[in-house]
Amino acid sequence: MIKRIAAFAGLPLLASLASFILLPIIATIGGPPVWNSLAVGQAVGAIAAIVIGLGWPLTGPAAVASESDAVTRRRLYATSFVTRSYVFVCAVPLMAGVLSLTGVREQFWVAFLMACAQAAAGLTPAWYCIATGHAGRIAKYDVIPRMVATLGVIPLLFATGGIFIYPLALLLLGLAGTLWFNKDHAQRADFHGLTPRTVIREIWKLRGGAGVTVAAGAYASTPVLVVQASISASGLAAFISAEKLYRIGQLATAALGNSLQGWVNEFGSDHKERRRFSLLALSVLGAAGWLMLSVLGPWVSTTIFGAAYAADFWTCFWFGLSFLLVCVTTSTGAHWLVPAKQMRVVFSSTITGALVGLPSMVILAHLMGGPGGALGLVVGEVAVTVIQLRAIVRLLRGPSAQDRTEGIPS
Numbered sequence: 001m002i003k004r005i006a007a008f009a010g011l012p013l014l015a016s017l018a019s020f021i022l023l024p025i026i027a028t029i030g031g032p033p034v035w036n037s038l039a040v041g042q043a044v045g046a047i048a049a050i051v052i053g054l055g056w057p058l059t060g061p062a063a064v065a066s067e068s069d070a071v072t073r074r075r076l077y078a079t080s081f082v083t084r085s086y087v088f089v090c091a092v093p094l095m096a097g098v099l100s101l102t103g104v105r106e107q108f109w110v111a112f113l114m115a116c117a118q119a120a121a122g123l124t125p126a127w128y129c130i131a132t133g134h135a136g137r138i139a140k141y142d143v144i145p146r147m148v149a150t151l152g153v154i155p156l157l158f159a160t161g162g163i164f165i166y167p168l169a170l171l172l173l174g175l176a177g178t179l180w181f182n183k184d185h186a187q188r189a190d191f192h193g194l195t196p197r198t199v200i201r202e203i204w205k206l207r208g209g210a211g212v213t214v215a216a217g218a219y220a221s222t223p224v225l226v227v228q229a230s231i232s233a234s235g236l237a238a239f240i241s242a243e244k245l246y247r248i249g250q251l252a253t254a255a256l257g258n259s260l261q262g263w264v265n266e267f268g269s270d271h272k273e274r275r276r277f278s279l280l281a282l283s284v285l286g287a288a289g290w291l292m293l294s295v296l297g298p299w300v301s302t303t304i305f306g307a308a309y310a311a312d313f314w315t316c317f318w319f320g321l322s323f324l325l326v327c328v329t330t331s332t333g334a335h336w337l338v339p340a341k342q343m344r345v346v347f348s349s350t351i352t353g354a355l356v357g358l359p360s361m362v363i364l365a366h367l368m369g370g371p372g373g374a375l376g377l378v379v380g381e382v383a384v385t386v387i388q389l390r391a392i393v394r395l396l397r398g399p400s401a402q403d404r405t406e407g408i409p410s
Helices: 002-053 056-065 070-099 105-123 126-132 135-152 154-160 164-187 195-204 207-220 223-229 233-264 271-304 315-337 343-368 370-397 401-407
Strands: none
Touching: 002 070, 002 105, 002 135, 002 154, 002 207, 002 223, 002 271, 056 070, 056 126, 056 207, 070 126, 070 164, 070 195, 126 135, 126 233, 135 154, 135 164, 135 401, 154 164, 154 195, 154 271, 195 370, 207 233, 207 315, 207 343, 207 370, 223 233, 223 343, 223 370, 233 271, 233 315, 233 370, 271 315, 315 343, 315 370
């Protein structure tokens, strides 16, 4: 288990370290306008990536884990890739339209390329590698291409000052890694029969899992877009610095959650005890992240990004609390409620969080600036957490609690 966590957690964190090195360079070369435009493009692309994923990262691992036949597994991956590719093609012009309305016209191409690079993350085979337990493939086909794109452009940025080189390299190498995986681990026969009509039907079948991930991810990716309309450019730059630290921490949450997702659902294991362990482990990670972001966030942002981009204590504090709540719901949602066939609860909780959180971010950002925007995010995450925890308590107290908390799709 330790080796599994180290593999799935270490690789994404290694990639995040590479991007972390690049952030101060972008801040120095590009200045606040480019810094803000990249962040807006990244937020739009992150929402698109979640839509493009069609819920496969949530529902796919359980579907693959329940199949012992290699051909069926590859067919599931082929279906996921083709369906996601259709949505990616449709998302590109939509992202361009959204960005044209966000006030980044002077840096439109930088923001657009960043959005496309971020959206392309929805096509990666990472979820399939998680389902099959191959962390090394995530490194080879996802992490290493992104690290090469991130670190390789540093000399070009200093030589040319063209910030657009970074998102362009990230987009091209990210797509190359995915196609490389397809060449090595999929066969042409796996894609037979995936006609446009078939693909549309498959996309429709995925509406449940896609709805949950889109509702949760879109809300989680909107703080920068929402706060942008409510505070000054300098205040937005400081807010973005805290949000960058929060996003880097989320990589640890995703890594730990992914490493435990297959483990808690393994056939023949004590699922109930393993889910309790996942909730404890992710809660401890969340508490540690809250403490670190609150105490070290302002100093780290000043040291790395510069005084002009420094995040204040309260913005970091509220982002830290949101980090803790997201860690908790990573376990309660993916490890408890989804295997127990409680997808409706997960969906309703995320919708409620968005309906409560988005107005809170708008109102509190207008009243309090950056800290208010971060506090509004917390309000929404509290709603999600309360609803999911109440559902788990009902499951544990119900007459067939043991069966439902052990339920694995067969």
